[in-house]
Amino acid sequence: MERRALVTDPEQHAATLKNLERAAGRMATAAIARMDENLSWYRNMPPEHRSWIGLVAQAGIAAFTEWFRRPDAPQAISTDVFGTAPRELTRAVTLRQTVEMIRTTIEVVEEAIEEVAAPGAEEALREAVLVYAREIAFATAQVYAQAAEARGAWDARLEALVVNSLLSxxxxxxxxxxxxxxxxxxxxxxxxxxxxxxxxxxxxxxxxxxxxxxxxxxxxxxxxxxxxxxxxxxxxxxxxxxxxxxxxxxxxxxxxxxxxxxxxxxxxxxxxxxxxxxxxxxxxxxxxxxxxxxxxxxxxxxxxxxxxLPERALAGDQTARQQLVEEIYQPLDEAGSALLDTLSVYLEQASSLEGAARMLFVHPNTVRYRLRRVTDVTGYAPSDVRSAFTLRIALALGRLQAG
The missing domain is CATH 3.30.70.2730 (Alpha-Beta Plaits)
Incomplete structure (x- = not known):
């Protein structure tokens, strides 16, 4: 973005720039002191993070001085100001807190305008501060947007890794x-x-x-x-x-x-x-x-x-086969041969109570009672077509396993 020279008189510009360079350290110290006084989150931060924020404040004032020196030159303010801070700082300091930090620093610089500006250059320096504040606001948004994108991409990779680990x-x-x-x-x-x-x-x-x-x-x-x-x-x-x-x-x-x-x-x-x-x-x-x-x-x-389970067993899923044997065949086997025999005959007789009763030489009510017991033991009702299919597969697998 092209910028016009904010101080048109060369002598005024040179004098103001010299004063800025001389006062930069003092303004940075004042900005840090004011943050410590007004921002509770800053006071409660670990010393390491406080030191990094102090460096960012100093870099911001130094970058403003350089920007004021050559306002027409293209500059990467985000790199000049935030390049000194580690990437982890965007996690430790929220965007809202960063805005408060920048606002405090800008306020300190604005208050020093009368002292720093050469005679007659006060309005020009004040305008320069306003323009720079806008630029650094955009730079701040860019830094946090990039951090969010990087974090989102990393989180997506990490999440896919977790899901893949569970699946494998x-x-x-x-x-x-x-x-x-x-x-x-x-x-x-x-x-x-x-x-x-x-x-x-x-x-x-x-x-x-x-x-x-x-x-x-x-x-x-x-x-x-x-x-x-x-x-x-x-x-x-x-x-x-x-x-x-x-x-x-x-x-x-x-x-x-x-x-x-x-x-x-x-x-x-x-x-x-x-x-x-x-x-x-x-x-x-x-x-x-x-x-x-x-x-x-x-x-x-x-x-x-x-x-x-039956489709998985037919497809070769050993876990499904074992589950059918353990949850259906073995409980029926332990409940007595009458249940297994009745269920087997009933399924072979196309789910006919009368046909199963004739084959077993018992009354149809006896078959009906035993089938209810099958449902109680396994949770599958032999009269239901889908359940009957599952029971048939379980019986076959159980017999194969029993040898």
Whole structure:
């Protein structure tokens, strides 16, 4: 930006410049003293940060002197003033505090105009201070904008690293510290939601997920990994009912609050776990469910990974196979051979009570009772088509494992 010479008389300009150079140190000291007197946040800062702020104030007055010397020359005020401070200072000092610091320094310089300006150059110097104040305000905004962009890019990389570690099973204590640096709290319920990422800028997708999560009062860590959008979701403290009993968390409403940000196609919700490190299990289950979801075209959206256990088992997911055996076959086996035999015959007889009763030489009510017991033991109702499919796969896997 071109600037006109603010003091047109060369002699006045030279005299004012000489006075500025002579008074720079004194004005910097006065500015620091006034900050210490008027700004409580400055007084409470660690000595290291106070010293850096003092250097910034000194650099600001020195940069003004140089700017006044050659107002037409292009200069990078942000580099001249803030280049002396470490990048960490933008974290320790907020933009509002920086504005207060600059305002205090400018006030000290303005108060010294009558003393510093050569006779007849007071108005010109005052105008110079006003113009410089505007320039340094823009420079301050630029410094904090650049810092925010850099911090945002770094946070995005760190967040993607955390999500990838959970997905790959490499989560350790380091993941907790990285997540804490990203603002992740300690929610009692954690799950992973996974689906296809929409086309377009991944940063916009991630920001849309964050907005939706804030609206739903959810904690999230998210990242676009290849073609997949992965969201680690946390819900605050455990909820209790009026009797003081813990209420189970339903993950589906939380997933629905975020589902609009996914591309068309299946969205799978991993099982709920108690902490971030355990979210590896949820992430791997969600990934396995997403791979197997094509085998169930009518699956709801979103769908729980545990509702996809039979498809996951058929796709070769060993965890799903073991879960079906442990949660269905083994409890039925332990409950007595009558339940296993009745369930097996019922499924083979196309879910016919009468047909199963004839094959077992029992009354249909006995079959009905045993099937209710199957539901009590496993949570799956043999009369439901989807549950019957899951039970059939579990029986087959259990028998194979039993040899």
């Amino acid at each position: 099973g490499d989560a350790d204590e380091g993941v907790l510290s990285r997540a804490a640096a990203l603002g992740w709290g300690s929610p009692d319920n954690v799950m992973v939601v996974m689906g296809s990422a929409p086309a377009g800028d991944s940063e916009l997708v991630v920001e849309a997920i964050r907005r939706a999560a804030r609206h739903a009062k959810l904690h999230v860590l998210t990242g676009v990994l290849g073609s997949r959008l992965v969201v680690v979701v946390g819900q605050g403290r455990k909820q209790v009912d009026k009797n003081g009993q813990e209420k189970p968390w339903d993950p589906i409403p939380a997933a629905r609050a975020l589902i609009g940000q996914f591309a068309p196609g299946p969205v799978v919700v991993g099982p709920t776990v108690g902490d971030l490190l355990s979210a590896t299990r949820s992430a791997q289950a969600a990934a396995a469910g997403l791979r197997a979801c094509s085998a169930w075209p009518d699956a709801p959206r979103p769908v729980l990974a545990d509702d996809l």
